[in-house]
Amino acid sequence: MTFVQFIDCRTSDVGQLDRLMDDWVEATQGKRTATHSMVGQDRSDSAHVVEIVEFPSYEEAMKNSELPETNRIFQELVAACDEMPTFTDLDVVREDQLNKLVVSRFFEEVVDAGNLDAADALCTDDYREHDPALSSYDVDLARAKQENGEIIAAFNPQVTVENMIAEGEMVACRMTYRGRHTGAYQGLEPTGQDVAGTMHATFRCRGGKIAESWWNWDDLGLLRQLGALEI
DSSP states (O other): OOEEEEEEOOOOOOHHHHHHHHHHHHHTTOOOOOOOEEEETTOOOOTTTEEEEEOOOHHHHHHHHHHHHHHHHHHHHHHHHHSEEEEEEEEEEEOOOHHHHHHHHHIIIISSSSSSHHHHHHHHHHHHEEOTTSSSEEEEEEHHHHHHHHHHHHOEEEEEEEEEEEETEEEEEEEEEEEOOOOOOOOOOOOOOOOEEEEEEEEEETTTTEEEEEEEEHHHHHHHHSSSSSO
């Protein structure tokens, strides 16, 4: 279970806390078990600073606290604060990365289910798609639906998201796909050939919707599987 620790500090030297964080990151490289660290300053009280550190589990957090580097930085943190820092330990019982959810819905509802119109609710009105396999590297939603609809109709692909990573407004995915050539594609009549390949895509989200996407997939490999190119 993911574990998060909140460290509440009061200090007249916020810059020193920032320097201590840099020192800890460098000193614990290759040893620390923390996966995410964030420092926030209270907008209504500039002396109030909160450090948030995430770990894969409580047990991993305990391993991190036992590092001599962590103990040293903690002592320096106490010295830099106007009063003793307080700690809040949290077991994460629910975690929703909302941008991941909308991207997952895009694959489930638009790609796998072949419902191109579902993209209208999942994408912004000014959505832009970038894909070297399309007629232009920069197309709007209507054009993307039309051209991708031809691909879906030709292969009825089923996409498996192997990895999905989110940071800020960006979501990156590594995928595999399988399908069968049952419709015309780039002038090729249906061959009934089973096809499979790999894909990568990056999405930029805004306001709970997908605003932009970049796609890379092995189009040449697909054409080879259809016998359109010599291996």
